[in-house]
Amino acid sequence: MGFVERxxxxxxxxxxxxxxxxxxxxxxxxxxxxxxxxxxHPVSIKKHGLRLSYTWCMxxxxxxxxxxxxxxxxxxxxYYRPTLEWAYNDMLALRDVVSLxxxxxxxxxxxxxxxxxxxxxxxxxxxxxxxxxxxxxxxVVGVVLLVLTLLLSFTGYLLPWDQLSIWAITxxxxxxxxxxxxxxxxxxxxxxxxxxxxxITSASDARFALLGARxxxxxxLNRFYVLHCVAIPLVAAFLxxxxxxxxxxxxxxxxxM
Amino acid sequence: xADERDKSAASESRRPAVDRRRxxxxxxxxxxxxxxxxxxxxxxxxxxxxxxxxxxxPNVLTEPPSxxxxxxxxxxxxxxxxxxxKEKSGVFVIHGAYRGKRQVYALSTVCTHLGxxxxxxxxxxxxxxxxxxxxxxQDGVNFEGPAPxxxxxxxxxxxDDGQLEVDRxxxxxxxxxxxxxxxxxxxV
Numbered sequence: 001m002g003f004v005e006r007x008x009x010x011x012x013x014x015x016x017x018x019x020x021x022x023x024x025x026x027x028x029x030x031x032x033x034x035x036x037x038x039x040x041h042p043v044s045i046k047k048h049g050l051r052l053s054y055t056w057c058m059x060x061x062x063x064x065x066x067x068x069x070x071x072x073x074x075x076x077x078x079y080y081r082p083t084l085e086w087a088y089n090d091m092l093a094l095r096d097v098v099s100l101x102x103x104x105x106x107x108x109x110x111x112x113x114x115x116x117x118x119x120x121x122x123x124x125x126x127x128x129x130x131x132x133x134x135x136x137x138x139x140v141v142g143v144v145l146l147v148l149t150l151l152l153s154f155t156g157y158l159l160p161w162d163q164l165s166i167w168a169i170t171x172x173x174x175x176x177x178x179x180x181x182x183x184x185x186x187x188x189x190x191x192x193x194x195x196x197x198x199x200i201t202s203a204s205d206a207r208f209a210l211l212g213a214r215x216x217x218x219x220x221l222n223r224f225y226v227l228h229c230v231a232i233p234l235v236a237a238f239l240x241x242x243x244x245x246x247x248x249x250x251x252x253x254x255x256x257m
Numbered sequence: 258x259a260d261e262r263d264k265s266a267a268s269e270s271r272r273p274a275v276d277r278r279r280x281x282x283x284x285x286x287x288x289x290x291x292x293x294x295x296x297x298x299x300x301x302x303x304x305x306x307x308x309x310x311x312x313x314x315p316n317v318l319t320e321p322p323s324x325x326x327x328x329x330x331x332x333x334x335x336x337x338x339x340x341x342x343k344e345k346s347g348v349f350v351i352h353g354a355y356r357g358k359r360q361v362y363a364l365s366t367v368c369t370h371l372g373x374x375x376x377x378x379x380x381x382x383x384x385x386x387x388x389x390x391x392x393x394x395q396d397g398v399n400f401e402g403p404a405p406x407x408x409x410x411x412x413x414x415x416x417d418d419g420q421l422e423v424d425r426x427x428x429x430x431x432x433x434x435x436x437x438x439x440x441x442x443x444x445v
Contacts, residue, residue, distance in 0.1 A: 078313065100309070
């Protein structure tokens with residue numbers, strides 16, 4: 001028995017890998033089916049699914065960029081403090097004095113790239129008609145993921161806490177003023193009136209809930225930080241699991257038209 | 258295991274003959290590609306681990322410097338305990354006596370029991386720990402409660418401009434006989 005076989009037959013190896021060595025077709029399938037990391041993949045795919053000219057690999061690249069953003073983002077969190085006193089200084093420190101602080105630029109450019117690739121992915125899915133039955137639900141999940149990607153960019157935009165950030169979020173969140181019914185300057189705002197008292201005011205509308213204040217301030221910074229680092233990534237990661245799983249269950253990558 | 262191999266070998270013999278020598282060459286090429294790829298992956302992983310480890314060590318600190326001036330010796334009348342440096346720098350500067358000699362010295366504010374910050378009680382003329390009740394005399398020696406040893410001293414000296422300068426990076430412990438070191442007091 002060779003060294004490799006002895007390792008493969010050891011109790012330690014067998015306790016980690018639940019399948020025998022992938023030496024025949026059946027076990028090669030089992031490797032994919034029973035391995036946690038690989039189980040989202042289909043056991044086998046159609047040959048056209050490998051053609052780069054068909055998929056552009058834009059979904060895969062988007063997921064890769066999400067992983068890049070997650071890893072660099074967690075590392076940035078070790079230095080960044082979301083307070084009026086430190087947010088801008090910590091951002092400058094990452095640029096000027098922290099070793100490997102270039103991770104912040106990687107995070108920023110990765111975010112730009114992710115927005116581009118997610119749009120191109122959607123464009124490809126549209127051009128190939130891959131949104132049609134039985135993939136309608138996965139299209140909807142994908143649209144939600146697109147919106148979440150844009151919201152991740154929007155919330156992350158405030159965190160450097162420079163003039164550009166503050167006024168961009170001020171302008172951006174002003175749109176929430178004009179939301180129908182829930183914005184205090186939006187149409188139908190007067191519908192939610194009880195006994196002549198407005199329920200939707202500048203201190204109770206959608207914008208107020210988003211900012212945690214009437215103007216962009218430290219409360220807003222904290223809210224956007226939590227949304228950017230925890231809330232939105234959690235929802236996006238869950239939906240990504242659903243998205244990938246549905247690709248397989250809906251019959252793999254769609255065929256050429 | 259051996260049975261399976263025999264079976265697969267038997268089924269292979271039923272397939273059309275293949276050029277075994279050529280397969281060996283292809284296998285060697287593929288194997289070496291795999292080897293190079295795995296080595297590159299390992300090298301990249303190692304580099305990444307080193308780089309992130311370095312990333313975790315900050316180059317600029319926002320904590321107060323370990324050496325700082327605390328005024329002139331004349332600012333400290335006999336028996337005076339200065340508490341204004343406690344909050345920021347973690348130091349009491351005291352004009353007291355140790356073994357009958359009048360000295361100015363800097364005591365750590367950290368209790369030697371479990372590390373709480375002690376409080377100077379002017380009326381009782383003692384340092385008291387709010388956590389478990391340890392008490393220390395003005396010279397820093399423990400006399401009540403669970404604290405096992407006196408408060409630590411920090412290095413203190415007269416700087417070039419005549420001011421007292423405390424250096425928190427050097428500690429002196431009484432029970433080790435280090436309080437005899439002239440680096441931890443200024444005679445007055």
